[in-house]
Amino acid sequence: MPAPTPSPRQLLFICSQNRWRSLTAERLFDHHPHYQARSAGTEPGARVRVTAGHLGWADVVFVMEKKHTDILRQKFAAELAGKQIINLRIPDKFQFLDAVLQDLLRERLAEHLPSFTTGSSQ
Structure with a gap:
């Protein structure tokens, strides 16, 4: 009997807008x-x-800047208990789907998500 497939990890990405x-x-x-x-x-x-629902759903929360962590902790302290928050340190200077932004995200996420590059469709 094959081993059960692990359920997908649930990732939440936070920026300002x-x-x-x-x-x-x-x-x-x-x-x-x-x-x-x-x-x-x-x-x-x-x-x-x-919302609190987003945070409850997520296994891991990724923020783009430290200010996002500060806002989340101020507004959702209880919901963040036990949650890992990772700051990707990506400034607000990119457009949606910008190639440089995608490369930067892949680079920063690879160290935290071992299956990201192997299963990526990109």
Whole structure:
């Protein structure tokens, strides 16, 4: 009998507006066999604003800047208990699906997600 396939890890990507950085990161995981990804923003005008539900769903939370960690901890301390938050240190200077942004995301994520490059459709 084959070993059960591990369930996909659930990744949440956070930036300010959820229009460029976090949305691009989410798209990198479309149809990935090992990971499911969602994205949200911290600002009131975000395309999708982060909620306690997003944080409850996620196994790992990736933020683009330290300020996003600070905002999440201030607003969602209880929901973040026991959650890993990883700062990718990606500045807000890229457009959606920018090739340089995608390369930077792949580089920064590879050290945290061992199955990312092997199962990536990109």
